[in-house]
Amino acid sequence: MIGRLLIIMVLMLIVTVPAMAQGNYDRNSPEFRENTSQFMCLCGCGQDHFECNMEGCGLNEQFKTEILEMMNEDGYDKNDIKEHYVSMYGEVILTAPEKSGFSLTAWVTPFVLLAGAGGGIIYLIRKWVRKSKQLMKPDPTDELEDETEREILHSLIDEERKKHF
Amino acid sequence: MHMIGNVSIYLALLLSIYAFIAFVLGIKKQDQRLIDSGKGATMGIFILASISMTLMFYLLGSSQLQFQYVYQYSSTDLPIIYKLAALWAGNAGSLLLWTFFLAMYSAMVAFSKKMKRNPMTPYIVSILMLNVIFFYLILSFVTQPFTLMDGIPPEGRGLNPMLQDPGMIFHPVTLYLGYVGLAVPFAFAIASLIVKNMDAFWIQMTRRWTIIAWGFLTLGNVIGGYWAYMELGWGGYWAWDPVENASFMPWLTVTAYLHSVMIQERKNMLKIWNLSLIILSYSLTLFGTFLVRSGVLTSVHAFGETNLGAYFLVFMAFMVLLSMYVLMSRYHLIKQDTGQFESFVSKESSFLVNNLIILGATFAVFWGTVFPLVSEAVTGTKVTVGVPFFNTVMSPILLALLFIMAICPLIAWQRSSLKNIRDNFLIPAIISLVIAGVVVAMGIRDAYPVIAFAIISFMVLTHLVEFIRGTKARRKVTKEAYPVALVRLMVRSRRRYGGYIVHLGIALIAFGIVGSNFDIERMETLRIGESMEIDRYTLTYEALDQRSDGVNDVVYASLLLEQDGENLGYIQPERMFYLNWEEPSTEVAVRSTLREDLYVVLSAWEEDQRATFQVKVNPLVKWIWIGSYVLIIGAIFAIWGGRYGQVSPRYAGPERKVH
Numbered sequence: 001m002i003g004r005l006l007i008i009m010v011l012m013l014i015v016t017v018p019a020m021a022q023g024n025y026d027r028n029s030p031e032f033r034e035n036t037s038q039f040m041c042l043c044g045c046g047q048d049h050f051e052c053n054m055e056g057c058g059l060n061e062q063f064k065t066e067i068l069e070m071m072n073e074d075g076y077d078k079n080d081i082k083e084h085y086v087s088m089y090g091e092v093i094l095t096a097p098e099k100s101g102f103s104l105t106a107w108v109t110p111f112v113l114l115a116g117a118g119g120g121i122i123y124l125i126r127k128w129v130r131k132s133k134q135l136m137k138p139d140p141t142d143e144l145e146d147e148t149e150r151e152i153l154h155s156l157i158d159e160e161r162k163k164h165f
Numbered sequence: 166m167h168m169i170g171n172v173s174i175y176l177a178l179l180l181s182i183y184a185f186i187a188f189v190l191g192i193k194k195q196d197q198r199l200i201d202s203g204k205g206a207t208m209g210i211f212i213l214a215s216i217s218m219t220l221m222f223y224l225l226g227s228s229q230l231q232f233q234y235v236y237q238y239s240s241t242d243l244p245i246i247y248k249l250a251a252l253w254a255g256n257a258g259s260l261l262l263w264t265f266f267l268a269m270y271s272a273m274v275a276f277s278k279k280m281k282r283n284p285m286t287p288y289i290v291s292i293l294m295l296n297v298i299f300f301y302l303i304l305s306f307v308t309q310p311f312t313l314m315d316g317i318p319p320e321g322r323g324l325n326p327m328l329q330d331p332g333m334i335f336h337p338v339t340l341y342l343g344y345v346g347l348a349v350p351f352a353f354a355i356a357s358l359i360v361k362n363m364d365a366f367w368i369q370m371t372r373r374w375t376i377i378a379w380g381f382l383t384l385g386n387v388i389g390g391y392w393a394y395m396e397l398g399w400g401g402y403w404a405w406d407p408v409e410n411a412s413f414m415p416w417l418t419v420t421a422y423l424h425s426v427m428i429q430e431r432k433n434m435l436k437i438w439n440l441s442l443i444i445l446s447y448s449l450t451l452f453g454t455f456l457v458r459s460g461v462l463t464s465v466h467a468f469g470e471t472n473l474g475a476y477f478l479v480f481m482a483f484m485v486l487l488s489m490y491v492l493m494s495r496y497h498l499i500k501q502d503t504g505q506f507e508s509f510v511s512k513e514s515s516f517l518v519n520n521l522i523i524l525g526a527t528f529a530v531f532w533g534t535v536f537p538l539v540s541e542a543v544t545g546t547k548v549t550v551g552v553p554f555f556n557t558v559m560s561p562i563l564l565a566l567l568f569i570m571a572i573c574p575l576i577a578w579q580r581s582s583l584k585n586i587r588d589n590f591l592i593p594a595i596i597s598l599v600i601a602g603v604v605v606a607m608g609i610r611d612a613y614p615v616i617a618f619a620i621i622s623f624m625v626l627t628h629l630v631e632f633i634r635g636t637k638a639r640r641k642v643t644k645e646a647y648p649v650a651l652v653r654l655m656v657r658s659r660r661r662y663g664g665y666i667v668h669l670g671i672a673l674i675a676f677g678i679v680g681s682n683f684d685i686e687r688m689e690t691l692r693i694g695e696s697m698e699i700d701r702y703t704l705t706y707e708a709l710d711q712r713s714d715g716v717n718d719v720v721y722a723s724l725l726l727e728q729d730g731e732n733l734g735y736i737q738p739e740r741m742f743y744l745n746w747e748e749p750s751t752e753v754a755v756r757s758t759l760r761e762d763l764y765v766v767l768s769a770w771e772e773d774q775r776a777t778f779q780v781k782v783n784p785l786v787k788w789i790w791i792g793s794y795v796l797i798i799g800a801i802f803a804i805w806g807g808r809y810g811q812v813s814p815r816y817a818g819p820e821r822k823v824h
Contacts, residue, residue: 027688038553046404047399048552053399053766090546090547091547091548092547092549094548095549095553096549096551096553096557097536098548102540106532106540106554107557107558109532110528110529110562111558117521117525118521121521124517125514128505128506129506129508129509132505132507152634152635152638152639155661156639156642156654156657156658
């Protein structure tokens with residue numbers, strides 16, 4: 001009995017989920033903004049479909065109306081709407097490349113390079129520091145002084161020296 | 166007129182070729198007469214470029230429509246200021262402006278008092294002449310500014326309404342001054358390699374040039390952002406458009422250069438790195454021009470598809486190869502760094518990390534800009550790389566940069582001890598964490614803004630600590646009053662404290678940028694008398710009227726503005742309709758305060774006077790402009806002359822008979 005009740009409840013939930021998703025969205029809903037701004041307007045304005053306000057843009061109004069219909073009548077979520085337009089126009093309609101396939105390289109390459117260069121710089125500084133330590137022994141009294149003040153004073157003296165000589 | 170214009174261009178081309186040959190022969194034969202003749206020709210080019218510019222201004226100002234350029238970018242009804250600004254609206258005119266600046270800078274270097282009797286001068290000017298020759302070749306044979314029409318048209322095509330904005334007067338000029346300005350340190354760098362002068366003379370000599378060029382680049386970008394914000398009606402100031410990126414990349418590399426040269430000056434290290442950075446910055450200015458003029462990437466700023474881009478690409482390749490050849494041929498002389506790094510935790514290291522992050526940011530911008538081409542070439546798939554990509558990739562990089570900017574000033578040269586770090590950073594770090602807590606308590610839960618506000622606070626505080634400690638240190642020696650000690654400290658170390666003012670400006674800009682991401686937007690269609698609410702504001706639509714502005718018509722709506730019940734007066738967004746242009750333009754109504762901007766656009770209206778308004782509340786945007794002022798003030802402070810201003814470096818390189 002309890003099992004049957006649970007099954008009925010689960011079935012009801014499955015049936016009602018899409019109906020619940022079909023909300024009463026309008027153009028001021030944050031969800032509308034989120035869904036619309038993932039697409040690039042192809043009218044040449046250089047903006048996404050939420051922002052495009054180009055006079056005479058033949059695409060933008062139709063896009064906004066369609067997206068609102070998909071949200072309110074078809075219960076589409078962000079991914080459904082994305083898939084719909086990508087299947088129609090291709091990846092170029094998205095404001096940013098996909099995070100899969102070759103397009104993933106767009107996202108990761110800068111960080112891979114930064115990490116590589118970061119490693120290179122750490123290696124370089126280590127090399128220089130080691131070389132420098134071999135050349136001279138540290139003065140233990142240095143650490144007792146306030147280095148910032150010492151540095152500022154040195155730079156002041158340096159500046160003055162430059163002016164007078 | 167037509168003859169004078171063309172003669173001024175062709176003659177300048179001939180003179181620039183002559184000047185280059187005279188300098189090369191003068192250097193080879195060590196003949197001062199040839200060098201002087203080359204210098205004379207350089208001045209002649211500047212005079213001819215001035216004539217071309219004056220003539221073009223006259224033609225535009227007096228609407229000489231028989232000239233193709235005037236016909237294409239102007240009309241008789243344009244206000245005089247935009248008639249004149251139309252000079253840089255098209256390819257030919259803007260390249261003429263570029264050439265004029267180049268000729269002006271070349272003459273300034275050739276006749277510089279500081280470079281008098283300096284053997285590097287002929288080399289520097291001849292490198293600049295290579296640039297001048299290229300630009301005059303383009304003006305003579307590819308895009309001619311003084312071409313005549315077959316007949317005299319009754320009216321010109323007018324200037325794109327989006328360009329009829331004060332931004333048009335300043336944005337291109339400042340940007341070009343920045344772009345062209347970078348040719349000077351580049352020429353100095355290559356000249357110093359050629360004459361085998363491997364010390365920091367070229368860096369010290371061009372420090373002012375570079376900061377001025379950097380300042381103009383900054384100004385150009387900021388004015389462009391403000392222009393976009395006020396004119397385009399989408400409420401944004403930066404869209405990561407390929408052309409915007411093209412001007413941002415050299416700005417980044419010059420910023421890296423301005424920091425890394427300090428290591429060369431102080432420690433005689435990173436010579437190759439600094440040379441590479443200036444070559445890269447200069448090349449990026451050409452790359453930017455290639456992007457704007459080639460139409461290879463879609464951009465709202467582009468000049469349209471022309472074959473000009475190809476010429477710039479070829480010239481850029483030539484200059485880069487030439488630079489690399491000179492650099493490699495002198496590699497054995499510059500590879501020996503004499504300086505030492507004593508510790509990981511030192512100012513030197515932090516400058517290196519700063520350079521790493523800035524170059525990383527430059528690469529990220531470059532990669533994002535060219536990725537559509539890469540993707541199409543590799544997979545055949547067209548992709549768009551827009552705002553979400555750049556915001557996602559650049560946010561962590563720029564936050565890391567802000568963090569490095571925060572800690573760099575308080576880390577000592579040579580090495581920093583734990584005590585030093587604790588003394589300098591403990592209090593700013595605690596206060597920053599408290600600020601982060603306050604931000605969270607205010608309801609902001611996203612990680613990025615919380616981290617960003619904490620880092621910005623940390624950065625401002627560490628800089629304040631630096632000012633306080635500097636003043637204290639000075640007082641210890643001089644016993645002056647605090648304000649006197651602070652002012653004298655700053656004035657006597659302009660470079661250092663000017664740099665810190667620039668950092669504070671960056672902090673304010675970052676504060677504005679992070680805040681502006683919390684924008685709210687509503688779009689409503691209202692009948693007369695109806696109201697809409699957004700955030701704390703109530704806007705009541707009271708009237709829709711029309712007026713004339715010269716030959717143009719303006720439709721404007723009047724909205725009564727209230728904030729928390731308090732009457733703030735009226736706000737009037739407009740749409741302007743032009744006699745000589747099909748598309749109307751948006752004139753946004755903005756009420757700007759330190760807390761936020763209320764940004765109202767009149768989107769559409771019906772015959773029954775119902776009107777649709779797009780209203781935005783953009784928090785903290787004003788801080789972006791305030792930060793930009795601070796930044797420019799810092800740059801000016803750093804380069805200002807006077808008794809404690811700049812010290813002319815002494816040339817200690819190889820001597821020649823000619824100078």
